[in-house]
Amino acid sequence: MKLKVYADRMSQPSRAVIIFCKVNEIDFEEVRIDLSKRQQFSPEFKEINPMGKVPAIVDGRFKLFESHAILIYLACVFPGVADHWYPADLFKRVKIQSVLDWHHTNLRQGAAKYVLHTTLAPAFGLPLNPQAAAEAEKVLSSSLSKMESFWLKGSGRFLLGGNQPSIADLSLVCEIMQLEVLDENDRSRILAPYKKVQQWIEDTRQATRPHFDEVHKILFKAKARLQKQRSMAKSSETQSSLKTTLPSKL
Amino acid sequence: MKLKVYADRMSQPSRAVIIFCKVNEIDFEEVRIDLSKRQQFSPEFKEINPMGKVPAIVDGRFKLFESHAILIYLACVFPGVADHWYPADLFKRVKIQSVLDWHHTNLRQGAAKYVLHTTLAPAFGLPLNPQAAAEAEKVLSSSLSKMESFWLKGSGRFLLGGNQPSIADLSLVCEIMQLEVLDENDRSRILAPYKKVQQWIEDTRQATRPHFDEVHKILFKAKARLQKQRSMAKSSETQSSLKTTLPSKL
Numbered sequence: 427m428k429l430k431v432y433a434d435r436m437s438q439p440s441r442a443v444i445i446f447c448k449v450n451e452i453d454f455e456e457v458r459i460d461l462s463k464r465q466q467f468s469p470e471f472k473e474i475n476p477m478g479k480v481p482a483i484v485d486g487r488f489k490l491f492e493s494h495a496i497l498i499y500l501a502c503v504f505p506g507v508a509d510h511w512y513p514a515d516l517f518k519r520v521k522i523q524s525v526l527d528w529h530h531t532n533l534r535q536g537a538a539k540y541v542l543h544t545t546l547a548p549a550f551g552l553p554l555n556p557q558a559a560a561e562a563e564k565v566l567s568s569s570l571s572k573m574e575s576f577w578l579k580g581s582g583r584f585l586l587g588g589n590q591p592s593i594a595d596l597s598l599v600c601e602i603m604q605l606e607v608l609d610e611n612d613r614s615r616i617l618a619p620y621k622k623v624q625q626w627i628e629d630t631r632q633a634t635r636p637h638f639d640e641v642h643k644i645l646f647k648a649k650a651r652l653q654k655q656r657s658m659a660k661s662s663e664t665q666s667s668l669k670t671t672l673p674s675k676l
Numbered sequence: 677m678k679l680k681v682y683a684d685r686m687s688q689p690s691r692a693v694i695i696f697c698k699v700n701e702i703d704f705e706e707v708r709i710d711l712s713k714r715q716q717f718s719p720e721f722k723e724i725n726p727m728g729k730v731p732a733i734v735d736g737r738f739k740l741f742e743s744h745a746i747l748i749y750l751a752c753v754f755p756g757v758a759d760h761w762y763p764a765d766l767f768k769r770v771k772i773q774s775v776l777d778w779h780h781t782n783l784r785q786g787a788a789k790y791v792l793h794t795t796l797a798p799a800f801g802l803p804l805n806p807q808a809a810a811e812a813e814k815v816l817s818s819s820l821s822k823m824e825s826f827w828l829k830g831s832g833r834f835l836l837g838g839n840q841p842s843i844a845d846l847s848l849v850c851e852i853m854q855l856e857v858l859d860e861n862d863r864s865r866i867l868a869p870y871k872k873v874q875q876w877i878e879d880t881r882q883a884t885r886p887h888f889d890e891v892h893k894i895l896f897k898a899k900a901r902l903q904k905q906r907s908m909a910k911s912s913e914t915q916s917s918l919k920t921t922l923p924s925k926l
Contacts, residue, residue: 476822476825476826477778477822477826488767490770490771490774491774492773492774492777492778493777494773494777495770495771495773495774495777496770498770498773499766499770499773502766502770503766516749516752516753517738520740520745520746520748520749520752521740521745523742523744523745523748523749524740524741524742524745526777527742527743527744527745527776527780528727528742530777530780530781531780531781531784534781572726572727575726576726576727
């Protein structure tokens with residue numbers, strides 16, 4: 427029976443798992459769990475992941491959730507996966523584990539919350555929250571700074587000084603890619619100080635093409651849609667401010 | 677050269693690593709990094725963990741931080757560690773990984789933040805924050821509920837239905853044990869609905885005795901000190917309210 431990957435490409439860990447499967451030519455079926463329709467809370471999906479989150483996999487009788495655990499499982503169970511993704515060498519392996527653990531309580535907390543509180547909240551019926559966004563930005567910038575100065579300090583192009591990407595590169599790059607949905611000025615301002623991080627995003631993209639671009643397409647569509655909404659909101663603001671201003675000038 | 681464990685027993689992941697070493701008779705040197713003196717930010721410790729967090733280890737030339745990564749490393753590199761802590765079987769291993777990943781973004785977020793915002797903030801020069809505490813309590817209760825209904829649903833006494841503890845049991849139990857420093861009414865209220873969780877704490881304690889109790893001593897001392905402070909604050913409140921009330925009655 428084919429591996430089933432339950433995912434929504436709008437979710438960053440879902441994208442990491444899908445790209446991993448495609449790059450490594452793992453034969454799988456992608457089952458869309460539409461987060462905007464709250465399908466992750468359906469009784470059927472709760473049978474697969476009672477936590478109501480994507481991604482999750484079913485491989486034969488085996489069920490698993492949490493994207494890092496899934497990436498480790500896939501790297502170990504499919505013999506065609508190259509060693510650099512999750513090296514057999516214990517010392518390399520636990521260093522990757524260290525990056526993945528750090529990711530949970532640093533980069534993920536900053537990036538996901540910043541995007542939620544500045545941009546995506548209305549889609550979930552929540553108000554934008556500038557104070558929570560400011561706090562998340564601190565965590566995000568501190569995380570990017572640590573990536574620049576520590577995780578990318580080696581001579582190689584990838585995290586931990588590697589010459590080829592590991593599951594940590596894929597997981598972290600998908601986290602950062604969600605910043606694409608931000609207002610472009612915001613995104614540039616946040617990423618601008620981190621030249622190595624920018625180069626590493628491009629290197630990881632190149633190393634996983636064409637799947638990286640294909641799986642991120644949904645994000646670029648959302649980016650365009652949100653940008654259009656922002657322009658319309660701005661132009662209607664200008665018009666209404668013109669309306670308010672003009673009569674007094676007439 | 678002996679394994680060095682840089683830790684502060686007031687930190688829950690530090691305790692998990694120290695208990696693991698002791699239970700498994702790993703020969704190690706415990707190096708205290710006193711968080712209350714901000715020693716984690718000293719230049720010497722930053723050489724070991726540039727993130728400025730405990731625990732961290734140095735094993736010969738090899739440095740590592742992030743407690744889950746450390747536990748995995750120790751379980752793999754020391755031949756005397758029993759298989760149940762981190763089974764060689766891939767399917768069991770990635771399920772443990774799934775619990776550990778879940779821990780980062782659920783139980784840890786709830787427990788650590790609740791304790792910080794209700795109890796420990798003043799020790800770090802911060803004000804208590806009832807709103808943040810209320811949000812953290814939601815995450816904490818939801819996490820305990822998931823432990824009760826899912827992670828502890830098997831027939832065994834430990835997480836994932838195991839008959840013996842894994843590194844996930846140790847990591848999560850140390851997280852929950854920090855609730856000891858709370859006001860006892862608060863702690864009872866939070867844990868009361870979760871009978872399986874309570875039994876599992878006791879079972880994990882029994883399985884790792886006497887080290888569990890010894891390593892948690894510092895927490896019980898802190899609990900007693902905080903309880904005394906609370907009683908004193910309460911009695912001085914009563915006295916000052918008596919003072920305010922009495923004159924008007926005289």
